[in-house]
Amino acid sequence: MAAMPDSLSALAWLVEAGADEAIGDVPVDRFSARAPARPPTEAKPHPASPVREAVKAAPSAPSDSIGTAMELAKAANSLAELRAALEGFDGCALKRSATHTVFADGNPASRILFIGEAPGRDEDRIGLPFVGRAGKLLDKMLAAIGLDRTTAYITNVLNWRPPDNRDPSPEEAAMCLPFLRRHIELVDPEVIVLLGAVAVRHVMGRSDGIMKTRGRWLEYNVGRRLVPVMPTLHPAYLLRQPAHKKLAWRDLQAVEQKIASLRSPED
Ligand code: URA
Secondary structure, three states: OOOOOHHHHHHHHHHHOOOOOOOOOOOOOOOOOOOOOOOOOOOOOOOOOHHHHHHOOOOOOHHHHHHHHHHHHHHOOOHHHHHHHHHHOOOOOHHHHOOOOOOOEEOHHHOEEEEEOOOOHHHHHHOOOOOOHHHHHHHHHHHHOOOOOOOOEEEEOOOOOOHHHOOOOHHHHHHHHHHHHHHHHHHOOOEEEEEOHHHHHHHHOOOOOHHHHOOOOEEEEEOOEEEEEEEEOOHHHHHHOHHHHHHHHHHHHHHHHHHHHHHOOOO
């Protein structure tokens, strides 16, 4: 993915979120005064955070929330700051029905990044990605190539559970994406594995179907470095279609080889 100037990437986010008008009747300086605070929503068990105070006044229009997400994500200079920014961000409606903000699990220093879709019921309850049935299968997939949660890092496109595990809307995903892109920058991975079609669509902007994209190396631009990306089948899909585990196994073997080649002293 080619690097885009800030204004162009901002426009891309707005289009992805469904914005279809370039101008309003009155110009708005989105970098100075904020619109009035939204009415408080019901009490949530999310922990209090100083960043939450800073973004309490987040405007309710989706494009403004995406702008806020971009500003917050860009300002985060560590994973701890990014997590705090995300926990303080109230622009995504999914957060209102979620119990936890699900940030990540595993070891960021491993630089092997797995990205799934969104927390499910178990993940929302516990606050960590991939801890339910699909997570157990993911653990087996990791083990198959010699990895575990101390040697791999795991996150999702969405940080809040969509109610009833429905598909996230493009707008909901667009509000989480600035945080995910900054998350990827901060982890600075050597290899990215995308679990399922939703991750491929939102990280790589490709909607041509996971059966077409899986098993082929793509590249993701992180800070002017191209990182190899392997799309593969989502473990939840594999629970429903166990006959396709052999395809995921092939993809994971390619990942294992890639990690070995990147770390071999001859390279
Ligand atoms: N499915 C996902 O994509 N992510 C999780 O964290 C759990 C299930």
